[in-house]
Amino acid sequence: MIRIAIDGPSGSGKSTLAKAVARELGIIYVDTGALYRTVGYFAYANGKDPHNASEVETLLPNISIELKYENGLQRVILNGEDLGDKIRMPQMSMYASAVSSIPAVREFLLEMQKRMARENSVVMDGRDIGTVIIPDADLKIFLTASNETRANRRTLELQSKGICISFEEVLNDMIERDKQDKNRDIAPAIPADDAIIFDNSAMSVEDSVKEIVRLVNERK
Numbered sequence: 001m002i003r004i005a006i007d008g009p010s011g012s013g014k015s016t017l018a019k020a021v022a023r024e025l026g027i028i029y030v031d032t033g034a035l036y037r038t039v040g041y042f043a044y045a046n047g048k049d050p051h052n053a054s055e056v057e058t059l060l061p062n063i064s065i066e067l068k069y070e071n072g073l074q075r076v077i078l079n080g081e082d083l084g085d086k087i088r089m090p091q092m093s094m095y096a097s098a099v100s101s102i103p104a105v106r107e108f109l110l111e112m113q114k115r116m117a118r119e120n121s122v123v124m125d126g127r128d129i130g131t132v133i134i135p136d137a138d139l140k141i142f143l144t145a146s147n148e149t150r151a152n153r154r155t156l157e158l159q160s161k162g163i164c165i166s167f168e169e170v171l172n173d174m175i176e177r178d179k180q181d182k183n184r185d186i187a188p189a190i191p192a193d194d195a196i197i198f199d200n201s202a203m204s205v206e207d208s209v210k211e212i213v214r215l216v217n218e219r220k
């Protein structure tokens with residue numbers, strides 16, 4: 001069993017790297033942001049204010065989330081419906097970030113994530129993987145990149161999905177969301193004490209993957 005935690009702010013390249021590393025090692029990639037996005041989506045679909053803890057809490061008993069893996073791709077099933085790219089809409093980023101600061105939401109998603117890491121070799125990405133979900137991970141990476149690099153990547157990613165959004169809008173949303181994620185009381189998005197801080201602003205995806213795989217092999 002090998003368990004790798006990759007945390008970091010939005011647009012730092014977590015999912016691209018985590019996916020590639022998982023493929024290289026032949027293990028599962030778990031995108032935990034998708035879980036918060038799913039709860040955020042459900043709040044949105046039910047017309048709830050994502051910042052209002054008691055409104056969001058009343059929804060939790062009606063949420064059933066299942067993760068499925070096919071050809072290395074994760075699919076999120078909410079109450080039997082495959083949500084696909086619905087959770088990737090820019091608006092869902094803010095909904096996800098808002099609901100993720102509610103303790104009952106984190107508690108609701110906790111066991112599911114811990115179980116995934118207990119039962120499988122995984123590369124898991126998120127904000128609290130190294131601090132809360134897999135505190136004894138074999139390798140912890142805290143991925144960073146400059147604000148401009150991150151916003152640029154997010155803009156291109158969204159535009160490639162046909163979502164029309166400007167660089168400035170992405171940058172402002174990103175800064176706002178990072179502030180919210182870093183400063184919340186519960187499981188803030190900060191590096192674990194034993195995490196390796198990895199700035200990949202000036203690195204190609206291939207070189208970053210190679211470096212992470214090298215770090216994994218060093219620990220085997």
Ligand code: DC
Pocket residue numbers: 010032033034036037093096097100101125126127128129177181
């Ligand atoms: O990784 P992402 O951008 O899809 O995550 C969406 C939001 O979910 C992010 O702003 C904070 C929250 N999140 C979290 O609090 N803990 C995680 N492990 C993953 C995501």
